[in-house]
Structures are given as C-alpha cells and as structure tokens.
Amino acid sequence: MDDEIMVMLYILLEEDEARNQMRLFRRGLRDTQNPFETSDLYFKKTFRFSKELALMLINQLTPHLYSVRSTAIPAYLKVLVTLHFLGHGVYQHGAGLSSVTSLSQPVISRSISIVCRLISEHLMPEWxxxxxxxxxxxxxxxxxxxxxxxxxxxxxxxxxxxxxxxxxxxxxxxxxxxxxxxxxxxxxxxxxxxxxxxxxxxxxxxxxxxxxxxxxxxxxxxxxxxxxxxxxxxxxxxxxxxxxxxxxxxxxxxxxxxxxxxxxxxxxxxxxxxxxxxxxxxxxxxxxxxxxxxxxxxxxxxxxxxxxxxxxxxxxxxxxxxxxxxxxxxxxxxxxxxxxxxxxxxxxxxxxxxxxxxxxxxxxx
Structure with a gap:
C-alpha cells in the first residue's frame, strides 16, 4: 500500500473520529443543558412561548412522540426546536447552533416535520x-x-x-x-x-x-x-x-x-x-x-x-x-x-x- 493511500486513510479516520466527537459533544450538551433554567425573558424570546405554555404543549405532545431508542432526542427538545424554528424562521443551521438546542440538522428537520404534523392532527380540532x-x-x-x-x-x-x-x-x-x-x-x-x-x-x-x-x-x-x-x-x-x-x-x-x-x-x-x-x-x-x-x-x-x-x-x-x-x-x-x-x-x-x-x-x- 503506497504512502498516498495511507495518508488518505489516515485523513478519513480522523474525519470519522471528529464526527463521532461532534455527535458526543452535541449529545452531552443537550443532556446537560436545561432550557427551562434560562430566564423567562430569554426563553420567551427564543421560543416565542412562555415556559408554562411550552410545558403544556410538551405534555400534550409527549404521548405521541414515543421512541424506543435510549439515545433518542427527548420529546421536550423536539418541541422546543420546532418552536424555535416557527418563531424565527431560522432553518437548520441557525437552530442547530443554538446553545439550548444543540441538535444536528437532520434531527431538527425531522423534529419540525413530526411535531407540526402532530399539532395539526391532534390539537387543531380543539383549538x-x-x-x-x-x-x-x-x-x-x-x-x-x-x-x-x-x-x-x-x-x-x-x-x-x-x-x-x-x-x-x-x-x-x-x-x-x-x-x-x-x-x-x-x-x-x-x-x-x-x-x-x-x-x-x-x-x-x-x-x-x-x-x-x-x-x-x-x-x-x-x-x-x-x-x-x-x-x-x-x-x-x-x-x-x-x-x-x-x-x-x-x-x-x-x-x-x-x-x-x-x-x-x-x-x-x-x-x-x-x-x-x-x-x-x-x-x-x-x-x-x-x-x-x-x-x-x-x-x-x-x-x-x-x-x-x-x-x-x-x-x-x-x-x-x-x-x-x-x-x-x-x-x-x-x-x-x-x-x-x-x-x-x-x-x-x-x-x-x-x-x-x-x-x-x-x-x-
């Protein structure tokens, strides 16, 4: 195996390791930070809802957001990242870099689609x-x-x-x-x-x-x-x-x-x-x-x-x-x-x- 191939393999291994580290970092960040510990003003500005209304929404949607994976994104974060997107019109990059919603772009996109669909199907007839x-x-x-x-x-x-x-x-x-x-x-x-x-x-x-x-x-x-x-x-x-x-x-x-x-x-x-x-x-x-x-x-x-x-x-x-x-x-x-x-x-x-x-x-x- 020549030196160029060895160098390419080394670079690929380093990139793969970097991606793994980033996933671990995001997971650790979402597991350790609690958005509800921020100030009321910051929470409302970030999610366009009060903490009380956000909790009510989370409680109503959580039964529909069941997941069997132990590492799955918590239901409350799926709801909050959707509120963030709806409130600001900021797409995956903006919401993904938020200190309180440290999720990957694909996860954010899926969360928005799922949560909005559930709100439409389960809450719209009532509201x-x-x-x-x-x-x-x-x-x-x-x-x-x-x-x-x-x-x-x-x-x-x-x-x-x-x-x-x-x-x-x-x-x-x-x-x-x-x-x-x-x-x-x-x-x-x-x-x-x-x-x-x-x-x-x-x-x-x-x-x-x-x-x-x-x-x-x-x-x-x-x-x-x-x-x-x-x-x-x-x-x-x-x-x-x-x-x-x-x-x-x-x-x-x-x-x-x-x-x-x-x-x-x-x-x-x-x-x-x-x-x-x-x-x-x-x-x-x-x-x-x-x-x-x-x-x-x-x-x-x-x-x-x-x-x-x-x-x-x-x-x-x-x-x-x-x-x-x-x-x-x-x-x-x-x-x-x-x-x-x-x-x-x-x-x-x-x-x-x-x-x-x-x-x-x-x-x-």
Missing amino acids: ISFPITNEKKTIIKQSFFDKFGFRGVLGCIDGTHVEIIAPPVTDLDHPPHVYINRKGYHSINVMLICDSNCRIIACDARYPGSVHDAAIWRMSDVRNYCRGQYENGDITSHLIGDSGYGLEPWLFVPFARVVPGSPEAMFNELLTSTRNCIERTNGILKGRFRCLLRHRVLHYTPDKAAYIIYASAVLHNIAVLANLQIDDEVVFEENDDPVRQPEIHENNLLQLGRMARTNYIRQNI
Whole structure:
C-alpha cells in the first residue's frame, strides 16, 4: 500500500473520529443543558412561548412522540426546536447552533416535520373551530358588536400567501407552475377567518398560490355550513370580507361605489374598521411565527408546509387565549388591492346578498 493511500486513510479516520466527537459533544450538551433554567425573558424570546405554555404543549405532545431508542432526542427538545424554528424562521443551521438546542440538522428537520404534523392532527380540532352552537355564535356576535358596532358578525375572512420553494417538476401531485401566485413567486394561499379577539376560527392551507381567495372560499366547508344555516332560516349571521370576495347573503363585502356621506358609505366605513381584525390577526400570526413571513421561504414540500402553517395557527390561538403579548411589532405585509372576480350568479345568490346588505343598512344605519 503506497504512502498516498495511507495518508488518505489516515485523513478519513480522523474525519470519522471528529464526527463521532461532534455527535458526543452535541449529545452531552443537550443532556446537560436545561432550557427551562434560562430566564423567562430569554426563553420567551427564543421560543416565542412562555415556559408554562411550552410545558403544556410538551405534555400534550409527549404521548405521541414515543421512541424506543435510549439515545433518542427527548420529546421536550423536539418541541422546543420546532418552536424555535416557527418563531424565527431560522432553518437548520441557525437552530442547530443554538446553545439550548444543540441538535444536528437532520434531527431538527425531522423534529419540525413530526411535531407540526402532530399539532395539526391532534390539537387543531380543539383549538381551531368555527362556531356552530348558538351559544358560541352569540358570544362572537356580541363581541364584534361591542367593539365595532357591527351586528351579526361571525368572523372576518381574508387570504394570505406563505412563500414556499418550488416543488420539483417531477412532483405530479404538486405541479410547480400552479403554486406561482400573481406576484410571481411560489406560495400557498391560506384562507383565514378570525373573531374579534384575533383568534383564528378557520384555517385552510390546501390550495396553491394561483388559486384566488374567492375560489378557495367557494370550495370551503365553512361556506357550505353558512349556506346551509341560511337556507334553514338563519338570516342574521354573516362573515365580512374585502371586495375580492363575491357578495352573498352570509358574506358581506363593501360597495364598489358610494356617495360620500350616504348610508352605503357609512356601511363601507363600518365594514372596513371591523375587517381590520383579520389584518391584525395575520400580522400577529406572522409577527410571532416569522417562518411565515414573505422573505422567510419555507423550504418544504407543500404538504409539510401546510402542517407548519396549521401548527402556527394553533399555537397562535394558544398564545391569544393565554394573553401572551408579542414582543415584536405586528407585521403588516404589503398587500395589493383585492382582485375582483367575476360575479357568479348561483341561484340568485348575488341578488339575495344585495337584499341582505340593503336590509342591514335599513335596519342598522
């Protein structure tokens, strides 16, 4: 065996030993450091949750994070590294070098995917639900009226885009061209509905960026429910949206043209001030979980990106219920004027919507 081969073998052995030492170092670091021993302020800044909320989340997810390996990553670290990623939009390198989450890049990536999926599957039904009981509807309507003076509002609706990397051209289930939105980047168009307290009561992250807000609404389960309720006699409950949506008896949108000082103009002003709830909800959501921001591209497949979006929405609601204040500023991303879609005359819904909106103005303004 010549000298060059001996030198190469020696180098390879040294590199292998170095990798083993690094694994041992990371394992020792994660086993000896306790993130919960840091200050409350540092913990909240790092994980975007308080210690109490993080412990609650860990306790709820731990039964689903069983592992048979004795050297497996503890469940609490899997949850914390996911919170770190969601909160900062920092990918594997950034989180992997954190002094409180000293894990390898592959472990971090797997942890994010697994934890977000578990949150979506096990916690989302509990934390994100559209009101269907009379009691819950009354509470939400009363809250909107107390804050804004708008009667009968069940929620505010809007779409928001979350940028993702282009799916591979070989992905037949997710053709990359359908994810290009009208601004020219790949995204998922997320339908959000919120109540007056900025709590998310509906979230749909199934559709690519090329699908319009109004189209997502027309295919949604919430619309089917609202329509069924209207047909069963509930004519006093409605959502409010911008002019990108079509007018329906259960979905109020602003008038396209109004005379200043007219009842229609006053209606538009009232609707706009009330609809600010969804703008603020989206701003708080992306301000707390910055992985969803426009310049923080999600480097995941559309399916995994959807789990990340759902998990962020669930955690947002947990934080809202706990009155956990966001330390950073609320993020209001640049938003183009809504693109008005051609009206769809389905069973005279447009005419019924105009009548419902006119009756509301006559009775309340």
